[in-house]
Amino acid sequence: MLDRVKFKLNCMNIHSVSTQPFPDQKPGTSGLRKRVPVFQQRNYLENFVQSIFDSLEGYQGQTLVVGGDGRYYNRQAIQIILKMAAANGFGRVLVGRGGILSTPAASCVIRKNKAFGGIVLSASHNPGGPEGDFGIKYNIGNGGPAPEKVTEAIFDRTKTIEGYQILEVEDVDLDGLGTAQLGEMTVEVIDSVADYAELMESIFDFDRIRQLFAADFRLCVDSMHAVTGPYAKTIIEEKLGASAGTVINGTPLEDFGGGHPDPNLVYAHELVDILYGENAPDFGAASDGDGDRNMILGRRFFVTPSDSLAVLAANAKLVPGYSGGLAGVARSMPTSAAVDRVAEKLGIDCYETPTGWKFFGNLMDAGKVTLCGEESFGTGSDHVREKDGLWAVLFWLNILAVRQQSVEDIVREHWKTYGRNYYSRHDYEAIESDRANTLIENLRAKLASLPGRKLGNYTVDYADDFSYTDPVDGSVSNKQGIRIGFTDGSRIVFRLSGTGTQGATLRLYLESYESDPAKHDIDPQEALGELIEIADEVAQIQMLTGRDKPTVIT
Ligand code: G16
Numbered sequence: 287m288l289d290r291v292k293f294k295l296n297c298m299n300i301h302s303v304s305t306q307p308f309p310d311q312k313p314g315t316s317g318l319r320k321r322v323p324v325f326q327q328r329n330y331l332e333n334f335v336q337s338i339f340d341s342l343e344g345y346q347g348q349t350l351v352v353g354g355d356g357r358y359y360n361r362q363a364i365q366i367i368l369k370m371a372a373a374n375g376f377g378r379v380l381v382g383r384g385g386i387l388s389t390p391a392a393s394c395v396i397r398k399n400k401a402f403g404g405i406v407l408s409a410s411h412n413p414g415g416p417e418g419d420f421g422i423k424y425n426i427g428n429g430g431p432a433p434e435k436v437t438e439a440i441f442d443r444t445k446t447i448e449g450y451q452i453l454e455v456e457d458v459d460l461d462g463l464g465t466a467q468l469g470e471m472t473v474e475v476i477d478s479v480a481d482y483a484e485l486m487e488s489i490f491d492f493d494r495i496r497q498l499f500a501a502d503f504r505l506c507v508d509s510m511h512a513v514t515g516p517y518a519k520t521i522i523e524e525k526l527g528a529s530a531g532t533v534i535n536g537t538p539l540e541d542f543g544g545g546h547p548d549p550n551l552v553y554a555h556e557l558v559d560i561l562y563g564e565n566a567p568d569f570g571a572a573s574d575g576d577g578d579r580n581m582i583l584g585r586r587f588f589v590t591p592s593d594s595l596a597v598l599a600a601n602a603k604l605v606p607g608y609s610g611g612l613a614g615v616a617r618s619m620p621t622s623a624a625v626d627r628v629a630e631k632l633g634i635d636c637y638e639t640p641t642g643w644k645f646f647g648n649l650m651d652a653g654k655v656t657l658c659g660e661e662s663f664g665t666g667s668d669h670v671r672e673k674d675g676l677w678a679v680l681f682w683l684n685i686l687a688v689r690q691q692s693v694e695d696i697v698r699e700h701w702k703t704y705g706r707n708y709y710s711r712h713d714y715e716a717i718e719s720d721r722a723n724t725l726i727e728n729l730r731a732k733l734a735s736l737p738g739r740k741l742g743n744y745t746v747d748y749a750d751d752f753s754y755t756d757p758v759d760g761s762v763s764n765k766q767g768i769r770i771g772f773t774d775g776s777r778i779v780f781r782l783s784g785t786g787t788q789g790a791t792l793r794l795y796l797e798s799y800e801s802d803p804a805k806h807d808i809d810p811q812e813a814l815g816e817l818i819e820i821a822d823e824v825a826q827i828q829m830l831t832g833r834d835k836p837t838v839i840t
Pocket of ligand 1: 316409410411574578579618641642643644660662664782783784785786793
């Protein structure tokens with residue numbers, strides 16, 4: 287404790303603790319994500335939290351929202367953050383009961399209470415538990431992830447930090463609703479679900495969805511032992527009248543029951559088995575650790591996230607909250623262009639942003655975009671500034687209630703109207719970082735030589751490293767993914783994940799377009815077969831990663 291220097295300020299027990307920087311506290315696509323033991327090092331979390339506060343201006347006396355997905359270390363982290371927020375001069379903190387706030391609910395609470403910002407604790411879809419992952423993210427007053435200029439300021443501060451401020455007091459009881467006083471700061475433990483449920487009720491036609499359930503429609507929602515359990519039970523079972531048991535794995539557990547709370551065809555296999563099994567329900571959905579991602583399934587039918595976004599956009603007017611139409615739509619660059627076709631038909635703008643929800647915030651704040659989404663199982667709208675898993679499920683339910691068709695019929699009809707964007711993502715997880723970087727550098731070196739070249743039956747139209755200029759504030763983000771576009775509109779995209787915590791994860795995205803309805807029934811891996819081969823040839827994936835197949839295919 288030699289480095290622990292105590293100062294008593296006034297009569298409050300504010301302690302200034304001297305520290306030294308830790309290497310690499312760099313926030314990635316969604317905040318700082320590391321393994322739990324890294325976060326448990328002495329002063330590790332404290333340094334990062336102080337770096338957040340030091341990068342902000344004008345928060346004295348203001349409100350901060352704090353909550354997380356309930357994973358291991360959530361409660362301990364919250365106690366530290368509360369004491370540091372009090373020592374640093376926040377006036378009030380709103381914290382979800384039990385420390386629970388899904389990411390979209392945190393965004394909702396920040397906006398509703400006009401808070402200065404929020405701290406969201408989650409490593410999203412990454413596994414939890416003592417040896418699992420933990421994460422921390424700062425959200426600004428619009429309810430969305432901090433933009434790059436803020437995360438860069440936080441990172442810069444982590445490199446020079448020498449100390450932090452903390453109040454020496456007892457832990458706050460997080461399990462009962464009510465208020466507590468921490469020095470001059472008030473802590474309010476709020477209902478984790480209420481504000482969010484009220485917002486959902488203001489957007490969707492709950493009466494119509496109730497009629498759907500009354501008419502024997504069956505749904506299965508897999509909360510994967512993560513944060514959406516209480517939200518889904520309250521909204522879908524209690525308020526909308528779906529039968530008890532509709533929500534499975536609905537109790538948040540610190541280690542997500544040992545599972546990997548990532549709603550895709552591989553990790554949400556329990557739900558997939560139910561929807562592809564005997565007596566399958568009409569509709570299935572899963573969400574991730576912190577409740578911002580979603581996977582949509584019909585009976586024996588998978589809806590790609592890119593298609594889901596396009597279907598929501600095309601049917602938005604059926605939902606009361608969007609009956610006036612959409613201002614515009616946005617998708618991340620690797621997301622398929624299915625929604626572009628809907629935007630064209632609707633006569634609205636479609637923006638292509640880098641991967642990362644933070645890029646949508648400016649567009650929504652400027653009123654340019656109402657709906658947005660990503661291939662990584664994220665869909666959302668301007669009702670909050672995060673992607674929102676349960677919102678997407680309710681959106682689908684509202685459409686199903688109005689159209690009275692199956693999920694599969696709705697998607698097939700959509701393809702008939704707009705054509706089908708065959709799409710797949712291949713992930714190579716936990717490969718050696720050096721190998722992954724070499725692969726990307728080699729590709730970069732090749733880009734200029736590719737246009738005009740014939741690769742198999744495809745001719746390269748353009749090849750670049752995606753760069754984005756924000757149309758609202760003019761900020762430029764470079765090196766956002768290698769794109770190889772072909773003359774027929776097909777694409778191959780390569781990028782390294784910004785959310786993994788072990789080695790590097792290479793993502794390969796493949797897309798081709800088919801307008802002929804007679805050809806809409808091909809297995810996507812087959813339809814994309816030649817592009818998959820071309821990708822390996824151009825990037826030498828197998829040779830450089832040492833893997834003969836991807837870890838996950840979606
Ligand atoms: C985060 C971001 C998403 C982004 C995803 C990409 O999701 O919020 O906007 O699409 O990461 O991850 P990667 O860089 O690994 O491809 P989440 O759900 O992890 O917060």
